[in-house]
Amino acid sequence: MSKQAQHWEKTRGLLIVTLAIWFVFSIGIFLFGAEMESVGGPFGYPLTYWFTCQGSLGIFVILIFWFANRQEKIDEEFGFSEKGDD
Amino acid sequence: MIKGNFIDNLPRVYGIYTGGFLAFIIIMAIAEQMGMTAKAIGICFVAFTVAIYAIIGYLSRTAQADAYYVAGRQVPTVFNGMATAADWMSGASFVAMAGGIYFKGYGYMALLVGWTGGYVLVASLLAPYLRKFGCYTVPDFIGTRYGGNLSRFLAVVVLTVASFTYVTAQINATGTIASVALDIPFQYAVYVGLVSILLCSMLGGMRGVTWTQVAQYIVLIIAYLLPVFWISNKMGAGFFPHFMLADEVARIADLESQFGLGTVTNSAADLATVPKGLAGITKAHSAVNATPWAFISLALAMMMGTASLPHVMMRYFTTPSVKAARKSVGWSLFFIFLLYSSAPMLATLSKLSLIDPNLATGIIGKSISEVQAIDWYQNWNQANLMFVSDFNGNGTLELNEFFMGGKAVVLATPEIAGLPYVISGLVAAGGMAAAMSTADGLILAIANALSHDLYYKIIDPKAETAKRLVVARVLLVVIGFAGATIAAMEIQGILGSVIWAFDFAMSGLFFPLVLGVWWKRANREGAIAGMALGLASGMGYLIWVRNGGSGFLGITQLTFGIFGSAVSLVSMVVVSLITSEPDAATQKMVDEVRVPSGKSILGKQH
Numbered sequence: 128m129s130k131q132a133q134h135w136e137k138t139r140g141l142l143i144v145t146l147a148i149w150f151v152f153s154i155g156i157f158l159f160g161a162e163m164e165s166v167g168g169p170f171g172y173p174l175t176y177w178f179t180c181q182g183s184l185g186i187f188v189i190l191i192f193w194f195a196n197r198q199e200k201i202d203e204e205f206g207f208s209e210k211g212d213d
Numbered sequence: 214m215i216k217g218n219f220i221d222n223l224p225r226v227y228g229i230y231t232g233g234f235l236a237f238i239i240i241m242a243i244a245e246q247m248g249m250t251a252k253a254i255g256i257c258f259v260a261f262t263v264a265i266y267a268i269i270g271y272l273s274r275t276a277q278a279d280a281y282y283v284a285g286r287q288v289p290t291v292f293n294g295m296a297t298a299a300d301w302m303s304g305a306s307f308v309a310m311a312g313g314i315y316f317k318g319y320g321y322m323a324l325l326v327g328w329t330g331g332y333v334l335v336a337s338l339l340a341p342y343l344r345k346f347g348c349y350t351v352p353d354f355i356g357t358r359y360g361g362n363l364s365r366f367l368a369v370v371v372l373t374v375a376s377f378t379y380v381t382a383q384i385n386a387t388g389t390i391a392s393v394a395l396d397i398p399f400q401y402a403v404y405v406g407l408v409s410i411l412l413c414s415m416l417g418g419m420r421g422v423t424w425t426q427v428a429q430y431i432v433l434i435i436a437y438l439l440p441v442f443w444i445s446n447k448m449g450a451g452f453f454p455h456f457m458l459a460d461e462v463a464r465i466a467d468l469e470s471q472f473g474l475g476t477v478t479n480s481a482a483d484l485a486t487v488p489k490g491l492a493g494i495t496k497a498h499s500a501v502n503a504t505p506w507a508f509i510s511l512a513l514a515m516m517m518g519t520a521s522l523p524h525v526m527m528r529y530f531t532t533p534s535v536k537a538a539r540k541s542v543g544w545s546l547f548f549i550f551l552l553y554s555s556a557p558m559l560a561t562l563s564k565l566s567l568i569d570p571n572l573a574t575g576i577i578g579k580s581i582s583e584v585q586a587i588d589w590y591q592n593w594n595q596a597n598l599m600f601v602s603d604f605n606g607n608g609t610l611e612l613n614e615f616f617m618g619g620k621a622v623v624l625a626t627p628e629i630a631g632l633p634y635v636i637s638g639l640v641a642a643g644g645m646a647a648a649m650s651t652a653d654g655l656i657l658a659i660a661n662a663l664s665h666d667l668y669y670k671i672i673d674p675k676a677e678t679a680k681r682l683v684v685a686r687v688l689l690v691v692i693g694f695a696g697a698t699i700a701a702m703e704i705q706g707i708l709g710s711v712i713w714a715f716d717f718a719m720s721g722l723f724f725p726l727v728l729g730v731w732w733k734r735a736n737r738e739g740a741i742a743g744m745a746l747g748l749a750s751g752m753g754y755l756i757w758v759r760n761g762g763s764g765f766l767g768i769t770q771l772t773f774g775i776f777g778s779a780v781s782l783v784s785m786v787v788v789s790l791i792t793s794e795p796d797a798a799t800q801k802m803v804d805e806v807r808v809p810s811g812k813s814i815l816g817k818q819h
């Protein structure tokens with residue numbers, strides 16, 4: 128397999144992991160909105176309420192930075208990262 | 214100001230700017246104490262901030278195509294994040310969102326999840342690859358990846374339909390705020406708003422818009438957070454509201470059952486006396502009040518729409534590298550998160566101030582005549598944003614007898630909570646900044662697509678740079694005026710048209726963009742079918758439902774993009790598979806897009 132194909136395979140793997148996490152916190156948990164309601168969440172908010180106004184949003188921010196770092200590592204591993212810094 | 218080392222000096226330039234703005238707020242507060250009228254303060258806030266944006270717009274003037282279209286591709290990660298956040302958060306986010314949460318609770322908060330979760334799709338599926346491509350506009354990518362004028366043209370059509378729907382709402386919002394702050398009729402205020410918008414983008418294109426958007430973000434985030442923290446502290450709810458309002462949320466739930474929310478309802482005849490556009494509290498504040506599918510379908514439509522809206526995508530064309538584009542998406546969402554996570558807190562504080570009888574500001578349970586004598590009630594009643602009526606004739610205000618406009622949650626809460634007027638002036642400036650920055654991004658997206666893709670790439674490929682930029686600027690003004698004219702007619706509410714824009718964008722562009730990178734087999738015929746049938750079926754569904762159609766699968770007029778994009782996906786895959794695969798050159802192009810290093814597909818000047 129060429130270097131480029133391997134790079135793309137890893138990139139695609141990272142995409143699947145990223146989208147899986149995204150799916151859980153944007154769609155998956157809200158299938159159980161009513162069930163999570165009576166559960167206490169962080170800072171004493173009802174869990175469903177906390178996810179909609181802070182939890183999911185914050186997880187997305189962290190997820191994007193995590194994704195960006197992982198993708199940079201993959202690019203470096205195969206020598207595809209850009210020269211120079213941003 | 215914009216010289217060679219401007220980029221290196223950015224933190225200092227915007228640091229001084231932020232300090233200057235805070236000093237201006239303090240000066241206004243002192244002026245208020247010395248007897249400056251509320252009206253004069255409002256005018257000062259709006260005039261001062263708009264003048265600054267105009268100066269930035271003038272200083273960023275340019276005659277170069279890559280500066281005009283993509284700000285010279287040198288906007289640093291964090292600053293591009295701020296600019297994107299301002300580009301993204303519109304008058305709807307700033308003025309209407311907290312109100313929506315206040316009235317509709319959980320079901321509405323799907324928008325919070327949708328409008329943030331979409332950035333994960335932007336970061337992982339699209340932004341870095343489109344940055345590597347080196348395009349000026351979104352149709353530029355479609356036109357080059359799939360080839361042919363028809364695919365490029367269809368992308369321009371989808372972009373224009375979605376962005377134009379969106380921009381009329383934003384010009385409407387600037388008009389509303391300008392008319393209140395400057396005290397002029399709405400029909401004229403719309404054009405005052407428009408001129409302010411054009412001042413930022415006319416001369417400098419994307420470069421001008423970038424640096425004004427950063428300035429606008431700073432104004433809007435201060436204007437949103439300061440009242441939230443202030444009210445929370447004043448009320449004794451906690452010095453950091455985001456982590457400390459659990460008791461208040463629980464208290465609202467108690468009050469809701471105490472006041473008979475959901476059991477005491479108004480007769481149709483009573484409701485007919487309530488002024489149009491005002492609503493009472495009929496939904497629980499924090500309890501789950503929507504079915505999983507209603508919540509998820511709205512969130513999903515907004516997420517896919519986010520990843521298809523060209524005015525957001527083109528912000529990532531301005532970063533120096535692919536790596537920076539990815540990081541920049543993270544920063545964008547961080548800056549958006551600061552405001553979005555505060556909106557539910559503002560809604561909570563606003564609702565509690567109004568309904569809790571234990572608080573001095575609470576009005577429920579007071580006598581109707583007492584409420585009608587309150588200063589702020591009279592002001593906002595006159596502005597047609599508040600209304601009380603003694604339906605049951607007991608002389609006391611009940612929860613179901615109090616009505617408010619959605620905008621009042623952001624605009625009136627500072628006054629209700631007893632904050633000085635200077636805060637209301639600040640909020641007006643923030644709302645103006647939010648609506649202007651989004652309108653600028655949208656008008657520029659449309660004008661650039663028409664000037665670059667339609668005029669230069671399709672009609673006159675030999676046009677010189679100077680002529681192209683003249684065309685771009687003329688189109689900017691024409692589109693702005695067309696938008697303002699439609700906004701002045703006030704056809705559709707601000708929030709409704711914003712949500713439609715997302716649905717239009719995802720119907721026509723989501724899959725052609727994503728598959729363009731992720732599926733090599735996608736070809737021109739498939740993309741054409743995907744765009745044309747996706748947009749047509751989404752639009753058809755909307756028209757059908759608007760005209761009394763029953764819809765299916767619980768897809769409403771707010772989520773019609775789910776149907777449109779499904780049609781788009783199926784038709785694109787089917788048509789691609791029954792026609793021949795893309796030629797070797799195109800496949801090689803896709804391979805190159807997939808790695809960050811190496812030259813961009815399109816040259817620096819194209």
